Amino acid sequence: MITRDDIRELANFHSAEGCAITFYYQPSTPLNKSHRDQAILVKDLIRNALREAEKHGKNGRTRADLERINEIVGPANGNGGKAKAIFACSAKGFWREFDIPGQLLKPKVAISQRFHLKPLAAVLDGEQRAYILLADRTKARVFELVNDDIAEKEDFINELTRRGKSDGYSGYDAGHAERKAMNEALQHFKLVAENIEQYFERGGRDRLLIGCRDDVWSEIEPQLQSLARQRLVGHFRIDPKIATPEQVKQMARDHLSQYHAGVKQNLIHEAIGEAHRNGRGAIGLRRVLRSLEVGEVLTLLLGSNFQAAGVKCYHCGHMDLHVAPECAVCGKQNTELEDIGDAIVGHAIRTGVELIYVADDEEFDRIGRIAALLRFRADQNTAEKAAS
Numbered sequence: 001m002i003t004r005d006d007i008r009e010l011a012n013f014h015s016a017e018g019c020a021i022t023f024y025y026q027p028s029t030p031l032n033k034s035h036r037d038q039a040i041l042v043k044d045l046i047r048n049a050l051r052e053a054e055k056h057g058k059n060g061r062t063r064a065d066l067e068r069i070n071e072i073v074g075p076a077n078g079n080g081g082k083a084k085a086i087f088a089c090s091a092k093g094f095w096r097e098f099d100i101p102g103q104l105l106k107p108k109v110a111i112s113q114r115f116h117l118k119p120l121a122a123v124l125d126g127e128q129r130a131y132i133l134l135a136d137r138t139k140a141r142v143f144e145l146v147n148d149d150i151a152e153k154e155d156f157i158n159e160l161t162r163r164g165k166s167d168g169y170s171g172y173d174a175g176h177a178e179r180k181a182m183n184e185a186l187q188h189f190k191l192v193a194e195n196i197e198q199y200f201e202r203g204g205r206d207r208l209l210i211g212c213r214d215d216v217w218s219e220i221e222p223q224l225q226s227l228a229r230q231r232l233v234g235h236f237r238i239d240p241k242i243a244t245p246e247q248v249k250q251m252a253r254d255h256l257s258q259y260h261a262g263v264k265q266n267l268i269h270e271a272i273g274e275a276h277r278n279g280r281g282a283i284g285l286r287r288v289l290r291s292l293e294v295g296e297v298l299t300l301l302l303g304s305n306f307q308a309a310g311v312k313c314y315h316c317g318h319m320d321l322h323v324a325p326e327c328a329v330c331g332k333q334n335t336e337l338e339d340i341g342d343a344i345v346g347h348a349i350r351t352g353v354e355l356i357y358v359a360d361d362e363e364f365d366r367i368g369r370i371a372a373l374l375r376f377r378a379d380q381n382t383a384e385k386a387a388s
């Protein structure tokens with residue numbers, strides 16, 4: 001599984017000779033008829049890349065990399081239906097392979113100074129992680145969700161001492177028994193809330209979801225402490241005693257998807273609103289590129305289907321949507337890019353800009369599938385606001 005550190009390493013990799021190979025491949029299962037077509041298509045891509053490499057006098061190592069990649073693509077390699085990404089530059093002794101969940105990749109072979117990370121960074125943004133608590137008045141179960149995998153944690157099942165029938169002779173002191181049960185439930189929820197808080201204090205970065213019966217939610221909710229409240233996505237209705245991990249996973253994934261979609265919607269509205277009143281927002285490729293170059297961008301919103309031709313100057317780093325042979329800033333030679341999105345993503349990762357991918361969204365399409373929230377506006381001298 002790819003991590004943020006992996007992505008950062010890839011983004012920082014630079015081959016001045018232009019020998020960095022990016023390879024994306026989506027194998028289908030051998031049973032699938034389209035499988036052979038896929039493999040043939042990819043082999044064609046590789047053959048073209050080999051020809052290009054020779055034409056541009058790339059060294060034998062680049063050819064060796066491409067041939068090694070060619071070996072990996074074959075009918076014998078279904079890769080469990082998972083997509084594959086390979087980043088290679090044997091001139092610098094660099095080779096990284098990643099399996100990627102989901103069905104998102106068009107096959108791609110690119111050879112340039114930087115790796116093309118747009119599809120890969122989207123995987124990371126789409127990651128679903130949650131810490132899930134199921135609770136009733138006597139019991140708590142904890143699950144951890146990472147994408148498609150859910151695991152129940154065995155070390156945190158808290159069942160209070162069972163109240164036997166001998167407790168408070170039936171009818172004789174029913175009020176007392178009831179008060180005792182409520183008290184015990186309260187203690188139980190406090191203990192559970194403490195456990196959750198400790199998990200986040202230890203550095204858990206997941207979202208929090210709570211599954212319980214509706215009437216129990218009003219008892220749990222007030223006990224939650226500050227980190228838990230920050231992490232809380234919401235609660236859902238479930239019977240904690242009989243819920244299966246599969247049911248929990250379904251509920252959690254639905255809630256997380258809704259939550260993330262809501263967060264993204266808010267970010268889009270904020271960026272558009274801020275841009276329209278000349279505040280801390282930028283929309284459209286031209287404006288966002290300028291903001292990226294002056295270091296204004298806090299959060300970059302990029303459409304999953306964004307694509308635009310452009311150029312990049314590898315001498316000074318300038319990116320431009322006007323395709324010109326020479327850099328508008330330093331006058332040195334530009335490199336033409338089929339998709340400037342890859343250069344933008346690389347730049348964002350290297351400079352610590354938060355990257356958010358937006359799937360199909362009409363409003364976002366209308367503004368050019370790219371927008372940003374800014375830390376400050378260089379032209380308004382509002383740098384001091386960055387701290388707020």
Ligand SMILES: [Zn+2]
Nearest residue numbers: 313316327330
């Ligand atoms: Zn330049």
